[in-house]
Amino acid sequence: MEENFSQAIEKTKSIFHINEFTKYFTFENILKIAISVVSVIIFYIVYRLIKKFIRKKATTKLEKNTAVLVNKAISYIFYVLIGMYILGLFGINLKAIWGAAGVAGLAIGFAAQTSVSNFISGLFVLGEKSMKIGDTISVSGTSGTVESVGLLSVKIKTLDNQLVRIPNSSIINSVLTNYSSYKTTRQTFEIHISYEADLQKAMQKIKEIALRCPAVLHSPEPQVFYDSLIGSAKLKLIVWLKNEDLIKVKNDILTGIVKELRQENIKIT
Structure with a gap:
């Protein structure tokens, strides 16, 4: 047993x-x-x-x-x-x-040469410090806010809330525009005025509208000048503002120009 x-x-x-x-x-x-x-x-x-x-x-x-x-x-x-x-x-x-x-x-x-290229490009992107998280950039027609900067790619969130991944090699080989590098930016407005209007008065009124806008900087001072006289008198208004005030300045100045020039019988063409 x-x-x-x-x-x-x-x-x-x-x-x-x-x-x-x-x-x-x-x-x-x-x-x-x-x-x-x-x-x-x-x-x-x-x-x-x-x-x-x-x-x-x-x-x-x-x-x-x-x-x-x-x-x-x-x-x-x-x-x-x-x-x-x-x-x-x-x-x-x-x-x-x-x-x-x-x-x-x-x-x-050898099988991943593209990734190696993006990795090396990523080192250049980080070394140049041309952008950081939170910056608003534009690369090859794609614009948005930087979400992350990696060794292989940069991810941005577009204005219509889409996530776009851009390979670092594309950033190195393309023109990069960083709208957040400086605190202020310049904005140009074009206004076409009829020759029948008082052009000097139109220039004065447009400048007053810009100076009254609280988001427009007074240093440098807004400038108004004639740009051309083909078809109608084309005036240009140049103002300086903080980056975050761009939409507000556009709305205030454009609505102000239409309202006040209409009151002064100055025809916009």
Whole structure:
């Protein structure tokens, strides 16, 4: 009976490969696992403290998008170092892994030349500091507010609330207009006046309308001048304003011009 029971146990072990499985639970391997767990916990605590310190410094010294990339880079470096440390504890040949990674990386590099181009372009975009999160930009006919600046692309939110991803290589190779680089901007208005009207009076009234607009800056002072005399007298009004006041200034000046010139019997053509 006992012999049959022993045979049954041995048969069960052979079916489930218990003997092969339990041979890995040696004191040495268990100690390595324990050391690895404790080491990872310690490294993680140190990593969190370092990341918190760098994040605090980065937010005060760097732009927002650069600070985000720095945090990501720190995280990637931590995960790579932890992985290498654990593999080293179990005697895995890291040189062989790096060699295989090098060959694989070379193959991937040839297959992903566009991504490499965008990555290199992303370094130039970050280095130039031509934009930051929150800026209003225009690239290749696409305009919007910058949502994120990454190493491969820039994401912007358009005026009609659409998310557009622009590859960094396109930004480097295109004309980029950043409307938020400076706090003030210049706006030009064209007004066509009939020759039958008092043109001098029209110029005076248009300038008064601009000066009365609270969002128009008085330094530099608004300027009104004749631009051409073909078909009708074309006048131009140039005003300076803060970027955020653009829509308000347009509404105030255009409605003011139509209302007051009509009252003065000055015909707009």
